[in-house]
Amino acid sequence: MRKEFSAAMERLAREDEKIVFITGDLGYSALENLQTTMGPRFINAGVAEQNMVGVAAGMAYKGYKVFVYSIAPFAVYRCLEQFRNDVCLHNMPVFIVGNGGGYGYGIMGSSHHAIEDLACLSSLQNVNTYIPAFADEVEPMLEQIVTEARPAYLRLGAGPVTPEGAQRMGTFKQIVKSEVSRGTIVALGPVAANALKALDNQELAGQFDVFTATNLPLSLPDEQANSWTGKPMLIVEEHVSIGGLAQQLSVKLLEKGITPSKFVSLSAQGYPDGLYGSQQYHQQQSGLDTANIARQLSNFLN
Amino acid sequence: MVTEAIDTKTLCGQLRLKVLDLYNQAHAGHIGCSLSCIDIIAASLILRKREQDTFILSKGHAAAALYASLHHLGELTDADLASYYLNGTTLPAHPAPNKHKGIPFATGSLGHGLPIGTGIAKANKLTGENGRVFVLMSDGETNEGTTWEAAHFAMQNQLDNLIILIDKNGLQGFGYTQDVLGDTADPAKWKAIGFDVVEADGHDVQSLTSAIDEVSGRPNGVPKVVVAHTIKGKGVSYMEDRLEWHYLPMTPDQYAQAVDDVTSRYF
Numbered sequence: 001m002r003k004e005f006s007a008a009m010e011r012l013a014r015e016d017e018k019i020v021f022i023t024g025d026l027g028y029s030a031l032e033n034l035q036t037t038m039g040p041r042f043i044n045a046g047v048a049e050q051n052m053v054g055v056a057a058g059m060a061y062k063g064y065k066v067f068v069y070s071i072a073p074f075a076v077y078r079c080l081e082q083f084r085n086d087v088c089l090h091n092m093p094v095f096i097v098g099n100g101g102g103y104g105y106g107i108m109g110s111s112h113h114a115i116e117d118l119a120c121l122s123s124l125q126n127v128n129t130y131i132p133a134f135a136d137e138v139e140p141m142l143e144q145i146v147t148e149a150r151p152a153y154l155r156l157g158a159g160p161v162t163p164e165g166a167q168r169m170g171t172f173k174q175i176v177k178s179e180v181s182r183g184t185i186v187a188l189g190p191v192a193a194n195a196l197k198a199l200d201n202q203e204l205a206g207q208f209d210v211f212t213a214t215n216l217p218l219s220l221p222d223e224q225a226n227s228w229t230g231k232p233m234l235i236v237e238e239h240v241s242i243g244g245l246a247q248q249l250s251v252k253l254l255e256k257g258i259t260p261s262k263f264v265s266l267s268a269q270g271y272p273d274g275l276y277g278s279q280q281y282h283q284q285q286s287g288l289d290t291a292n293i294a295r296q297l298s299n300f301l302n
Numbered sequence: 303m304v305t306e307a308i309d310t311k312t313l314c315g316q317l318r319l320k321v322l323d324l325y326n327q328a329h330a331g332h333i334g335c336s337l338s339c340i341d342i343i344a345a346s347l348i349l350r351k352r353e354q355d356t357f358i359l360s361k362g363h364a365a366a367a368l369y370a371s372l373h374h375l376g377e378l379t380d381a382d383l384a385s386y387y388l389n390g391t392t393l394p395a396h397p398a399p400n401k402h403k404g405i406p407f408a409t410g411s412l413g414h415g416l417p418i419g420t421g422i423a424k425a426n427k428l429t430g431e432n433g434r435v436f437v438l439m440s441d442g443e444t445n446e447g448t449t450w451e452a453a454h455f456a457m458q459n460q461l462d463n464l465i466i467l468i469d470k471n472g473l474q475g476f477g478y479t480q481d482v483l484g485d486t487a488d489p490a491k492w493k494a495i496g497f498d499v500v501e502a503d504g505h506d507v508q509s510l511t512s513a514i515d516e517v518s519g520r521p522n523g524v525p526k527v528v529v530a531h532t533i534k535g536k537g538v539s540y541m542e543d544r545l546e547w548h549y550l551p552m553t554p555d556q557y558a559q560a561v562d563d564v565t566s567r568y569f
Contacts, residue, residue: 062422
């Protein structure tokens with residue numbers, strides 16, 4: 001999604017001279033055009049993420065809308081207090097962009113993974129997080145981030161294009177509609193592609209409604225929640241279960257008195273065997289791979 | 303000049319009495335920290351800050367000194383001060399976000415004010431505004447790594463509109479700075495990074511305003527530091543250079559003695 005991100009940023013920065021972009025010394029072979037387009041509004045703050053977010057808060061105080069960019073874990077954890085105190089508590093238009101959410105940086109290792117980022121950030125005051133599952137969602141999300149002009153986190157990954165006919169409701173998007181609707185899948189971020197692939201299986205095809213959650217905290221319309229009652233529900237997220245989609249959604253459902261017949265949560269399990277590999281390897285270790293998703297869905301039908 | 307000297311001394315005495323009054327009213331600690339930096343706040347926020355300038359109290363634990371000074375400037379009312387430390391107040395022990403114009407940022411976790419002030423200074427450069435940014439830090443606070451991240455950012459971005467004021471009283475949370483991490487506020491360290499460094503007597507308002515005027519008069523692309531040599535608890539005999547007055551509230555007798563001390567020294 002970096003390509004889509006950079007192109008959309010260029011357009012927005014040309015249209016709005018109050019947009020500033022600060023990078024924590026990253027962007028090689030991705031942000032050069034943006035740097036040229038933005039000139040002095042493109043700032044390399046060096047390898048100093050805490051200062052980067054504090055500086056962003058100061059610039060936002062003076063009327064700028066400030067993007068701060070790094071690899072997801074570096075943009076989230078090191079400067080969490082700066083984001084909490086200086087940005088969120090003051091409701092400043094500072095937007096963190098984390099590249100490679102989840103296990104996106106694969107074999108780079110655990111330091112480069114962000115599997116607790118949404119638990120950290122979506123719990124803060126005044127914040128909205130954006131989790132595109134598909135590459136074409138990046139541009140409209142960026143537009144919304146700039147329009148809302150409040151603290152935000154954009155979690156970038158690598159995703160295909162949104163399936164045709166997708167329909168938005170609250171912070172959810174229905175990407176597959178089933179005639180028979182024998183169960184519900186709700187996925188977070190690009191791992192949604194694994195769920196879609198699981199439905200290539202003949203036994204499963206056409207049996208399930210598939211949704212993505214696009215933002216945390218969630219907004220769940222009653223009508224949508226009601227349609228999920230009495231059916232099995234599978235949650236798929238490349239994020240730890242604590243503070244992630246499954247936990248946040250389960251509270252929403254309980255508050256509304258909605259009871260799925262089953263509630264199965266697939267989430268990032270960290271490093272269960274202490275071994276490392278590609279993003280796909282870690283998805284498999286956590287049961288987020290296509291085969292395991294298909295197994296869970298089969299259980300729903302039998 | 304003689305008149306100004308008398309006036310500033312009286313001002314600093316009045317501010318000290320207001321600070322003592324607030325801490326007595328709240329039966330709260332951090333008195334030594336406020337008395338250490340009150341003259342620096344008088345010199346910068348009260349005497350030198352213009353409308354287009356920004357003042358950030360990065361050592362948020364000295365909020366009472368800030369509140370007393372904003373009250374002097376008419377930005378906080380008697381009713382505001384009366385609510386200090388009480389439930390429902392906008393004046394908690396450390397400054398709150400988005401409540402008062404004179405408090406642009408909530409502080410209290412050390413090491414936040416300088417990056418923020420650096421960002422404001424950078425924004426002023428980008429827009430071509432001539433506002434200066436004063437950031438008041440404690441010397442213990444310069445232990446924080448963000449100090450040095452921001453310092454290098456300010457150098458690289460030529461932020462000569464940034465004026466860091468260091469309240470160098472030599473005491474921090476649990477010991478003398480020399481015994482904790484060493485002197486992280488050493489002027490030599492700031493000079494080594496390239497800052498425009500001036501030292502001042504942190505309890506002499508004229509020394510402080512002169513230092514501010516001197517560095518402001520050098521628009522040389524280099525950020526500024528005024529290292530102000532101070533004494534924790536300055537003005538109250540039994541509090542001076544005593545670690546415990548970072549924390550302790552006053553008894554009624556101690557309050558009476560503190561008021562006597564300040565009255566005899568400043569009026």
